[in-house]
Amino acid sequence: MKALAWHGKSDIRCESVPDPVLEDSRDAIIKVTSCAICGSDLHIFDGMIPSMQHGDIVGHETMGEVVEVGRDCKTLKPGDRVVVPFSIACGECFFCQRGFYSGCERSNRNREQAVKMWGNSPAGLHGYSHMLGGYAGGQAEYLRVPYADVGPIKVPSNLTDDQALFLSDIFPTGYMAAEFCNIQPGDTIAIWGCGPVGQMAIRSAFLLGAERVIAIDTVPERLALARAGGALTLDFLEEDIYDRIMELTHGRGADACIDAVGTEADSASSFYARIDRLKVATFMGTDRPHVLRQAIHCCRNFGTVSVVGVYGGFLDKIPMGSAINRGLTFHMAQTPVQRYMPRLLERIEKGEFDPSFVITHKGRLEDGPDFYKTFRDKKDGCIKVVLNP
The missing domain is CATH 3.40.50.720 (NAD(P)-binding Rossmann-like Domain)
Known part of the structure; x- marks a missing residue:
């Protein structure tokens, strides 16, 4: 598949990488229909985020169609259209049970690195450094979603991708x-x-x-x-x-x-x-x-x-x-997106809020490296980039 990968400061490339596969019985594989470049992705682009490795797939604002699920993922089925939260949460630990999903105790598989830096570890994140789990991101044609029975929210057919995509991060974060x-x-x-x-x-x-x-x-x-x-x-x-x-x-x-x-x-x-x-x-x-x-x-x-x-x-x-x-x-806080997604989806469905107003640029994955520069340099009136693989 094609994906945007990090190769150093100011070096994001669109390249061919292996397709993701199910690694756990609660996983799902999503065919990405829309993804976005976030302001915090620019921290990676500018070399500000430690523990990145060459070839890491970036991106954490993603939605798409479920194409495969693990046997223990009972909430999703192939064909479901979903938005994926940027943080990964098990749904069962002390923090998840209290709605603090971005503090999940289980999802950062490299938690020792985070403990050395911060004294304790937050949740793992999609596409955001090995200190936070080293999970592949969603600026790609396909995405593996761990704990998929907890995170993704189903999107009704009457909403466009542009209306729903930002439930993954920036709408809950701003709210x-x-x-x-x-x-x-x-x-x-x-x-x-x-x-x-x-x-x-x-x-x-x-x-x-x-x-x-x-x-x-x-x-x-x-x-x-x-x-x-x-x-x-x-x-x-x-x-x-x-x-x-x-x-x-x-x-x-x-x-x-x-x-x-x-x-x-x-x-x-x-x-x-x-x-x-x-x-x-x-x-x-x-x-x-x-x-x-x-x-x-x-x-x-x-x-x-x-x-x-x-x-x-x-x-x-x-x-x-x-x-x-x-x-x-x-x-x-890093936003516990799962806590906010249902109520904000309801506001979108009722017509109280349409997050798509912020989109200024659209393109394909192949356009991603140039859009990173455009967004970082605030050129061409760029406020928000959406990519459609």
Whole structure:
């Protein structure tokens, strides 16, 4: 089959690889009909993610048709059309039983690597490094899905792939980011990053009752799409974000702040952001947390900082004094997608939310390597890429 494979920094190739096969009685094989390039895939593309190996198949936003199931996978049958969550969960362990699927204790088959880095291990992920299981990803013609009786959700025939695909990651992630904010009537929510997850968070915040959303970015197309979703937008290269948020909130700060950027904050945004980039380049740091610092400072006393942007290691100069003395609450996670998929699918079916608004580019797997560059470099108005194998 054809698949997109990693061969080093800025080197994604479309190549022929062996077809996946059933490895466990709870597995399923999916014929991929749609997959997407995620912002966190760009961390792999930029060489930010450790324990990648040459030839690793990437991608974790996938849907398609079931073509084969193991004998113990009783919930699916060949012909079912499904969306596959990006995290892999057994459904039986301590965390899965409590709905924290992205903390599954069983699915990371290389959990010892993660324990050395983080003190404990989260769930295994599709297409995302050997530290998180080394599972093949879904930017391919076929995908093996472990624990397929727990993860994939069936998609009704009246919904298109474009409407359903983002249940795999970015719609639940953006929705969770807003849900973490415990939004009350009259609240102002500030969101850093108007990429795909930020766009979902903007609309989810309004869906959950926010009165005002302030969206922060510098890419014109992203800011325009944020305004189309009802947000007031700020360009961080044109104005001081802290000063403007304080002005807009009469000196109080936003009721909640969402970091939808993570480790690769734009180094042009401030002197400290440039220092972060220098530290990463010289191996003096692992992440660039400029956005998180700013979100903390811009949040009102006893407000919430919601973090869904990806960080991988140790963050430098985080203003914990500000957070502690002003009573901030931090809420963060890799999204337990399985927990959110049913209710968000229902919202899509009812016409309350159509995630396809974020798609700007479509192509084949063969176009994937070029689209990685286009997405990373924010060229041609690219906000979200969908590939149809």
